[in-house]
Amino acid sequence: MILHPERWMDLRRFRALHESGMSFSAIARETGLNWRTVKKYVNAPPPVVPPKGSSRQGTQRQVIEPFKPIIDAWLRADIKLKATVIHERLVDQYGFTGSYQRVKLYLQQARPQVAAEMGLGPDELAGLHRRFEVVPGAxxxxxxxxxxxxxxxxxxxxxxxxxxxxxxxxxxxxxxxxxxxxxxxxxxxxxxxxxxxxxxxxxxxxxxxxxxxxxxxxxxxxxxxxxxxxxxxxxxxxxxxxxxxxxxxxxxxxxxxxxxxxxxxxxxxxxxxxxxxxxxxxxxxxxxxxxxxxxxxxxxxxxxxxxxALRALPTRPYMVTDRHLRHVGKDCLVAFEASLYSVPARRVRPRQLVEVRAGGDTVSLHLLTPDLTGSTLLAVHPRSHARGSWVVTEAHWDGLPDGSTRRVTSGGYGPAPRKQPDNTASTSPLQDLLSRSRAAQIPVGRRPLSVYDDLTGTRPTPSPTRPKAVPDEKDSA
Structure with a gap:
């Protein structure tokens, strides 16, 4: 009787039970075998090697076998070529039907062999790193x-x-x-x-x-x-x-x-x-x-x-700023990171160079040289996170004209006369337009041009008149 390897392992497992006093009949009931069979194999010395089935290795040709020379040639051109790239190229160029795992398994043995043929030493530490642990606060x-x-x-x-x-x-x-x-x-x-x-x-x-x-x-x-x-x-x-x-x-x-x-x-x-x-x-x-x-x-x-275990924080923070030079515009604004920041109009001039100190949350603007008070600070603004923003302090524009004093007239001098209500019916759209105009309400004095000639002494002297010729009777005839 030939036992399956799994049965044999069961009998070896129950041998300890028999040595502890368990009968063959009890072991047979546990394994489902005849008690004589149990007795034979429990008492028999174990074989050196358990029986195993016949191997099928080498009986079938591997799918990757025809492609091995191609893979070896690619490795000679680039020894670090990845398995994913090789599998992709085999499928695309040669119609390979095998899996990526088959290519990966072949590369595990082919890459060291090709590297040895090319005289490249094996890099046994490639891709490896040492795991480390630290103490608290380190x-x-x-x-x-x-x-x-x-x-x-x-x-x-x-x-x-x-x-x-x-x-x-x-x-x-x-x-x-x-x-x-x-x-x-x-x-x-x-x-x-x-x-x-x-x-x-x-x-x-x-x-x-x-x-x-x-x-x-x-x-x-x-x-x-x-x-x-x-x-x-x-x-x-x-x-x-x-x-x-x-x-x-x-x-x-x-x-x-x-x-x-x-x-x-x-x-x-x-x-x-x-x-x-x-x-x-x-x-x-x-x-x-x-x-x-x-x-x-x-x-x-x-x-x-x-x-x-951490170290204590210092009492005073250390402020790191990123420094840049920028010109002041005619509108007292300084451009930085596509946004505009205002500076006091009374302390700068157009096109003056100032220093921009950009912190994590603030932007400060400074003169390049101290003023009479010994200070270089012009303004401090919150840093804008959106491009195209205007960060302006209205007090910086104090003293600049704001357009409130501008006056616009349509001509003449002095205040325009009060417009009298016109109760007459309009005759045409053009007349309606002219009647609404301030210019149409300005009185205009009318004088003859001879008045200006008398004032300047440029009146022309009249030329002597010649007597009118009397036609001859011949001509009249």
């Missing part, structure tokens, strides 16, 4: 998200989301802006520090231009932006700039960008940045109540330890 990660035209209907073309995540607890912060400039970037940091109640010891960044002054070759020291150095020194944290093309170094915050987009923004409509920030603030308690899939703790409980 690190935060920062990244931007592009939310597109979520406020286009309000005249705001682009909205961006700023994200900071504490690495130990994954406690998130997010706020929404319309700019990625220097002042906005560091203003978002101040809001994040207030949200967390402190400052982490290190913050991880991409090689963004608001942090890095210029890009350098691998292995060289990265030059930091002066404002980034000053801001980090004021708040007492270290700047950690990732190597190029290494997004895994800040995977916590990159994952958070997608989470906020799915849980806060998806399926909703907003009318302002304030509503966007309020939506995130209302979602944060829900996020903190969840158990994180990596550290398997409640985010809020872990965040409490994270917040307690």
């Amino acid at each position: 690190q935060a990660q920062v990244d931007w998200g592009d939310e597109g035209g979520i406020l286009t209907h309000m005249g705001i073309k682009k909205v961006y989301s700023f994200h900071m995540v504490l690495s130990y607890s994954r406690d998130p912060f997010c706020c929404f802006t319309t700019s990625l400039d220097l002042a906005t970037f560091w203003a978002c940091h101040r809001r994040a520090f207030t949200h967390f109640g402190g400052v982490p010891k290190t913050i991880v960044y991409d090689r963004t231009k608001t942090v890095v002054r210029r890009h350098v070759s691998p292995g060289e020291a990265v030059p930091l932006h002066p404002e980034a150095v000053a801001f980090a020194g004021h708040y007492d944290f270290d700047i950690d700039v990732l190597a190029a093309y290494r997004p895994q170094g800040k995977g916590r915050v990159e994952r958070q960008v997608g989470i906020v987009r799915d849980h806060v923004l998806a399926g909703r409509s907003f009318n302002s940045l304030v509503e966007l920030d309020a939506a995130f603030a209302s979602w944060v308690p829900l996020r903190r109540a969840r158990v994180h899939g990596t550290h398997h703790e409640v985010i809020g409980e872990r965040a409490a330890r994270d917040h307690a």
Whole structure:
């Protein structure tokens, strides 16, 4: 009698029962076999290798077999060619009917062989990275998200989301802006520090231009932006700039960008940045109540330890401004980011250069040199988020003509006489038009031209008159 491998495994499992005192009959009832069969195979020594079915490997030709030389040739041209691209080209150019998985399995063995033939060493560490964990308060990660035209209907073309995540607890912060400039970037940091109640010891960044002054070759020291150095020194944290093309170094915050987009923004409509920030603030308690899939703790409980380990905020905030030079217009307005900001008319002149210092929420305008009082500040305005806005303080236009004293007349001198009511019936549309005109009511004096000749002494002297000729009788005849 030949037992199926599954039966044999059952008998091996019940051997322990027999050794513990269970009878062959009881085991037979459990397995559904005859007690003699149970006794034979329980007492028999187990075979070295359980029986198995015959293999069909090699009996059928693989679908990818005719295409292997083509794939090898493509790999020799580009050893890093992706499996998705190879499968797409095989289907399009050669009518390949196999699946993508079949191509992927073949590449797993073909790529190292082709690389060895070309003398390329295997890069065993490609695509791998080291997972790391930090202690509370040690690190935060920062990244931007592009939310597109979520406020286009309000005249705001682009909205961006700023994200900071504490690495130990994954406690998130997010706020929404319309700019990625220097002042906005560091203003978002101040809001994040207030949200967390402190400052982490290190913050991880991409090689963004608001942090890095210029890009350098691998292995060289990265030059930091002066404002980034000053801001980090004021708040007492270290700047950690990732190597190029290494997004895994800040995977916590990159994952958070997608989470906020799915849980806060998806399926909703907003009318302002304030509503966007309020939506995130209302979602944060829900996020903190969840158990994180990596550290398997409640985010809020872990965040409490994270917040307690943060460094204290300084008493005085550090304000980063982005500085620009602009000309003052004849209307005492200065153009910046397609919006107009007013300056006092009594302190500037047309086409004068002034400095615009743009902060995250305000725009201040300054003279290039101090005035008699030693001050350079001209005006401070809230920063406009919509292009084409006018941000004007009416007091800046004091002393400028406003058009209220202009007078318009249709001719003559002196006040126009009061128009007398005309009770006569109009004779024609033209006469009606003339009768309504102020010019038609002005009295005009009439004098002969000889009066002006007498006044100027230019009266012409009359020429002597010749006697009129009397016709001859011959002529008359």
